[in-house]
Amino acid sequence: MVGLSLGEKHFIQGGIEQNLRSDGRKRDTYRPISVETGVIPQANGSARIRIGATEVIASVKAELGRPNALQPDKGKVSIFVDCSPVAEPMFEGRGGEELSTELSVALQCCLLGGKSGAGAGIDLSSLIVAEGKICWDLYIDGLVISSDGNLLDALGAAIKAALSNTGIPRVQVAPGASGDEQPEVDISDEEFMQFDTSGVPVIVTLTKVGRHYIVDATSEEESQMSSAVSVSINRKGHICGLSKRGSAGLDPSVISDMISVARHISEQLINKLDSEISAAEADEDEM
Amino acid sequence: MASKGGAAPSTYTPTPTKKTRRSPFFSDSDVDWLRPDGRGFHQCRPAFFRTGAVNSAAGSAYAEFGNTKVIVSVFGPRESKKAMVYSDVGRLNCNVSYTTFANPARGLGSDNKEFSSMLHKALEGAIMLETFPKTTVDVFALVLESGGSDLPVVISCASLALADAGIMMYDLVAGVSVSCLGRNLIIDPILEEESFQDGSLMITCMPSRYEVTQLTITGEWSTAKLNEAMQLCLDACSKLDKIMRACLEEAASASQD
Numbered sequence: 230m231v232g233l234s235l236g237e238k239h240f241i242q243g244g245i246e247q248n249l250r251s252d253g254r255k256r257d258t259y260r261p262i263s264v265e266t267g268v269i270p271q272a273n274g275s276a277r278i279r280i281g282a283t284e285v286i287a288s289v290k291a292e293l294g295r296p297n298a299l300q301p302d303k304g305k306v307s308i309f310v311d312c313s314p315v316a317e318p319m320f321e322g323r324g325g326e327e328l329s330t331e332l333s334v335a336l337q338c339c340l341l342g343g344k345s346g347a348g349a350g351i352d353l354s355s356l357i358v359a360e361g362k363i364c365w366d367l368y369i370d371g372l373v374i375s376s377d378g379n380l381l382d383a384l385g386a387a388i389k390a391a392l393s394n395t396g397i398p399r400v401q402v403a404p405g406a407s408g409d410e411q412p413e414v415d416i417s418d419e420e421f422m423q424f425d426t427s428g429v430p431v432i433v434t435l436t437k438v439g440r441h442y443i444v445d446a447t448s449e450e451e452s453q454m455s456s457a458v459s460v461s462i463n464r465k466g467h468i469c470g471l472s473k474r475g476s477a478g479l480d481p482s483v484i485s486d487m488i489s490v491a492r493h494i495s496e497q498l499i500n501k502l503d504s505e506i507s508a509a510e511a512d513e514d515e516m
Numbered sequence: 517m518a519s520k521g522g523a524a525p526s527t528y529t530p531t532p533t534k535k536t537r538r539s540p541f542f543s544d545s546d547v548d549w550l551r552p553d554g555r556g557f558h559q560c561r562p563a564f565f566r567t568g569a570v571n572s573a574a575g576s577a578y579a580e581f582g583n584t585k586v587i588v589s590v591f592g593p594r595e596s597k598k599a600m601v602y603s604d605v606g607r608l609n610c611n612v613s614y615t616t617f618a619n620p621a622r623g624l625g626s627d628n629k630e631f632s633s634m635l636h637k638a639l640e641g642a643i644m645l646e647t648f649p650k651t652t653v654d655v656f657a658l659v660l661e662s663g664g665s666d667l668p669v670v671i672s673c674a675s676l677a678l679a680d681a682g683i684m685m686y687d688l689v690a691g692v693s694v695s696c697l698g699r700n701l702i703i704d705p706i707l708e709e710e711s712f713q714d715g716s717l718m719i720t721c722m723p724s725r726y727e728v729t730q731l732t733i734t735g736e737w738s739t740a741k742l743n744e745a746m747q748l749c750l751d752a753c754s755k756l757d758k759i760m761r762a763c764l765e766e767a768a769s770a771s772q773d
Contacts, residue, residue: 299711327633334630338734458731468742471733476640478727481750485743492739 233452241453245438250450252281257494259445262386264505266394267513274395276509278387280445282377287369287387289395293414294366296357304356304364308336310371310384317376325373328380331474335381336371339432339461339470340388351392351429358400363414365397378448381459385432386498390506392429394513396421430463430470431498433491437475442487444494458487462495528560528755552708553582560692560704560752565673565763567680575681579673582706583663588674590681593651606648610636610655612670618662631667638671638691638720638730644684653683664706668693671720671730676760680767687722688760689729690753694745696735701745703752717742719749723757726750 233241244250254260260281269275272288296303310332312325320328340351356365369391371384399420403413436446436457443450451457456475463469468488473479479487555561561582570576573589596607612631616622635657643653655678657670668691675689695705695713702709710716715735721728728750733742 330629331633334633338732341734463736466739468733468737468739469735471731473728473731474637476637478641478722478725478729480726481721481728481746484728484731485746488739488742 233449237449238453241450242439245441245443245450248441250443252447254445256441256443257490259498259501260447262501262505264386264390264502264509265512266390266506266509272391273397274391274393276387276390276394276506278383278390280379280383280386281447282375283379283383284373284375285380285383285387286372286374287384287391288372289388289391290368290370291365291395291397292368293358293363293400293416296361296364300353301361302357303353304366306341306351306353306356306367306369308340308369308371308388309333310336310373312373312376315375316373320373332371332381332384335459335470335472336384336388336432338472339385339430339459352425355424356397358414359402363400363402376448378446378451379434382432382434382445385430385461386502389426389429389431389502390509392424393426393506394510395424397424398422428463430461431495431502432459432461433495433498434459435487435491437477437479437487442490458484458491460488460491460495462492464499466492466496468492528563528752528759551702551706553706557700557702558748560756561706563756563759565676565760567676567763567767573677573681575677575679575683577673577677577680579669579676581663581665581669581704583661584666584669585660585663586657586666586670586673587660588655588657588670588677590653590655590674590677590683592653592681593648593683594654596650596652600652602650604649605645606643606650607652608636608640608643608645608655609652610639610657610674612657612659612667614659614662618659628666631670634667634730634732635671635674638689639674639678641727641729642675642685642687642689642722643678644686647684653678653681662707664708664710665693665704667691668704668718668720672756672760676763679764687724687727688757689720690723690756690760691718691720691730692749692752692756693718694749696737696741696745701741701748703748717745717749719746719753721750721753723750723754 248256263279265277268277269288273291274289277286310329312320312329314321358364369388399417401415434457435442436454438453454475455477458473461470564580566578569578569587570589574591576589578587610632612635655674657674659666671689671691694701694703694717695709696715697713717733719728720730
């Protein structure tokens with residue numbers, strides 16, 4: 230937790246009021262974002278994102294599994310977030326559990342779409358290998374290495390980058406297996422499939438301090454918030470998920486306003502991220 | 517338990533916001549589509565509330581929306597655990613659990629780990645925490661039968677239980693959810709509808725203050741649809757609030773007699 234004196238609190242609040250925050254940013258400016266892909270060789274895809282002093286890693290691992298009986302034509306995706314005590318001493322032991330669960334749930338709600346799989350950032354039917362029998366299970370793990378606010382946006386961006394870095398081995402299903410038999414598969418170690426990540430939404434968190442809302446709050450600014458709304462928006466400008474934090478209630482018209490502000494900001498963020506991701510991939514190829 | 521109630525549970529419907537634009541609900545292939553329980557798309561299940569369900573608790577409430585049956589008890593304010601540091605505002609501790617027989621498959625509760633923190637977030641903004649410094653109020657919710665829209669029912673019921681316990685609040689909290697199925701918005705979905713939904717939206721709000729305490733959205737939504745769903749929910753919340761208030765008034769007048 231951040232301990233702030235009364236003077237510091239007034240300074241932060243006053244700065245936000247006057248559209249000049251303590252690090253010189255305006256209310257709607259992000260800190261510099263840097264993206265690095267392919268940081269974990271063991272995973273199928275990975276990325277490290279730094280937004281100011283916040284640093285997170287996302288990894289994507291794919292394993293072959295059986296599809297759910299209720300949805301035989303879809304693969305499975307699960308998202309977990311781990312808050313390491315490396316970032317904050319208070320995350321030690323079970324201290325980070327509450328935050329981890331909150332972040333995991335928010336990410337699942339923002340990226341995985343509805344129960345039927347509609348509106349998901351990841352096309353679940355592309356994960357199927359043999360319908361009703363074999364599918365890919367994607368395990369997306371987020372790790373918080375350093376925490377200075379705005380973890381959800383950073384994790385969302387890292388997952389987007391990691392997914393575009395992910396290569397899933399092409400699988401040959403041996404013909405001949407019939408009925409309930411599990412068919413034999415041959416996993417290629419040369420050919421990889423890439424994901425179409427253009428539909429993966431970005432998450433924009435608007436933190437309300439006083440009467441104004443800011444993007445990309447640092448942890449000091451977050452300690453002054455009355456409430457925060459995280460909106461995930463895809464390239465089409467559609468809302469793919471929303472979650473609210475903070476205790477204070479919000480007028481419905483304020484929420485609508487926040488959503489439209491978030492939509493506007495998301496356009497810039499998507500373009501920025503996409504160019505950063507392609508630059509990072511180009512870097513990786515060179516090495 | 518519902519049959520014991522003095523007042524017959526009444527169904528309630530939010531007024532359609534735009535009467536002129538009702539056509540999308542009855543076009544194309546959706547013509548002969550009926551909800552399993554025969555409700556209209558914008559019709560909520562009959563809501564039944566009763567306070568004082570548990571004797572030993574400071575306050576408690578029972579709620580029944582169709583097949584969804586929950587019981588919430590509130591304990592405290594009582595001394596915070598020793599390990600907790602001093603706090604000049606009160607603490608709220610929430611826990612939501614499912615009975616083993618709440619779901620069709622025994623012990624296989626839906627992923628409800630997050631329900632406790634969602635309940636906490638929905639109620640926190642409505643309670644005057646500064647009225648009970650150094651102490652904790654415990655809210656324990658038990659879903660006896662899961663019939664869909666569990667969380668909104670738990671939240672509404674919990675706010676009633678808090679009121680029954682005499683905890684100071686700014687307003688009652690009413691929760692309503694809608695599911696998006698294809699192009700249709702259906703309010704207060706049952707379990708079956710929830711499992712096929714393309715998206716969902718849940719609002720909990722303080723109707724008299726017209727403030728949203730919690731909002732979660734999943735699935736893909738366009739702005740127009742989102743606004744329509746939010747209006748629908750807010751309208752339903754204010755109607756639900758009337759039923760909750762009627763329940764409190766009934767309990768108060770019964771205790772005076």
